[in-house]
Amino acid sequence: MIVATATAGISRHDVKDLALAAHGKKRILWADHDMPVLQQVRERFEAEKPLAGLRMSACLHVTAETANLVRALKAGGADLLLIASNPLSTQDDVAASLVADFGIGVAAIHGEKPTTYYKHVAMALDHRPHVTMDDGADLVSAMVFIALDRLSAFDDKQKPVRDWAEKFAPADRKSLFKDVIGSMEETTTGVIRLRAMEKDGVLPFPVISVNDAETKHFFDNRYGTGQSTLDGVIRATNMLIAGKRVVIAGYGWCGKGVALRARGHGASVIITEVNPIRALEAAMDGFQVMTMAQAARVGDLFITVTGNKHIIGKEHFEVMKDGAMVCNSGHFDIEIDLVALTEMTDHCTVGVRHEVDEYKLKMGKKLYVIGSGRLVNLAAAEGHPPSVMDMSFATQALATEYCVKNKGKLPNKVLPVPREVEEFVATAKLASMGVTIDSMTADQTKYSTSWEHGT
Ligand SMILES: NC(=O)c1ccc[n+]([C@@H]2O[C@H](COP(=O)([O-])OP(=O)(O)OC[C@H]3O[C@@H](n4cnc5c(N)ncnc54)[C@H](O)[C@@H]3O)[C@@H](O)[C@H]2O)c1
Secondary structure (H helix, E strand, C coil): CCCCCCCCCCCCCCCHHHHHHHHHHHHHHHHHHHCCHHHHHHHHHHCCCCCCCCCEEEECCCCHHHHHHHHHHCCCCCEEEEEECCCCCCCCCHHHHHHHHCCCCEECCCCCHHHHHHHHHHHHHHEEEEEEEECCCHHHHHHHHHHCCCHCCHHHHHHHHHHHHHHEEEEHEEEEEECCEEEECCEEEEEHHHHHHHHEEECCEEEEHHHHHHHHHHHHHHHHHHHHHHHHHHHHCCCCCCCCCEEECCCCHHHHHHHHHHHHCCCCEEEECHHHHHHHHHHCCCEEEEEEHHHHHHHHHHHHHHCCCCECCCCHHCCCCCCCEEEECCCCCCCCCHHHHHEEEEEEEEECCCEEEEEEEEECCCCEEEEEEEHHHHHHEEEEECHHHHHHHHHHHHHHHHHCCCCCCCCCECCCCCHHHHHHHHHHHHHHCCCCCCCCCHEEEEEEHCCCCCC
């Protein structure tokens, strides 16, 4: 099928332009400097080859940080095909360098249309992986629909995946993925989808929820999304955040990070929530909390990070101030109801600035959408900095090793990352930062693990 050949040292690929490789290599090596834990894992993988003989398909943001993850997996012996988990986050030069300089298969093109995206998903399936890695559960979802022979669930844009599945007889589709040992999931939205599959009894293999590791969401979702979301907004608009009213929908791990950074820039931050505990936390952290209906009237900049759909819709656009800006940093591009906005629009100017579209509404005012409603930190900036992805991706690599070592022993459920992996990652990260911490004395350990010593 579409899979390009692996001739003359060039791996399988569908990338924009291999001539971009030299610049991409510089970016990959620059990110590598700030990923000391992943480097350590890569060096051990190189020596021990824990993934030897395994085919892997990974559907992740194709960035310099991800490049260093897939380098570590390749060092461990995996034969890898990397595809994009988001059409706007691909760094074309990085994709080119992975193919040309590191011999890793990549199918990802910045700005790819939905049918190309699903052509790449079909390539990832055609790689017949033993292990998969997802950021949003797109690969696992495709596999589940195919295994259940529910090909009618694939719409027109997903036709390449349906075509791929139709090459096999219906009776054979169930066993197409029988060699999959397991999968790793990178983000909150993916974990939600996977738990729903587990609940419905259709999860076909174990999935390790890397997102739920403390070494991931405490840092990546909070500090990574916090910094890079604001970075995306600033790069796209060049707006001064100080003095603005910034409305953040969702006070989860990502929302907390974005709120913290927006406050640090001098914004007056407003939080909207549906969870009373998170709303209370936001209020006690010193933020204003209100409904979106109230916030829509006063906000200058709106950032959604809920993982839910239609957080900002028609009734909100109607009351927003002239010139208000909206963007999203949650996984899918459904948090802002762009269909409703388009229906209200008289004229849309795409690209008034890079990654900023101007919607002139029929009612006269102008609203601005940054990053087409997709993850703004990846569409308009470079995603999370390497230092924080160091922890997420070291956790990914070590979770993969754990999954493979325990082949056939893990249940078909969404499973946590083992505690030893998390402790290794945190300890190695602290060491790389030159931070040392205390250890409990024997007496303290005894005290803290017994019930006999009271006050
Ligand atoms: N931009 C990035 O690089 C990046 C990084 C990590 C995660 N994510 C994505 O960001 C999203 C949030 O992740 P998280 O880890 O913060 O999740 P989380 O579950 O910790 O937080 C989400 C919050 O949104 C709230 N919420 C749900 N519906 C809402 C509504 N209608 N109005 C207001 N609040 C609502 C929930 O109550 C919850 O507190 C997910 O889609 C995740 O996949 C993005």
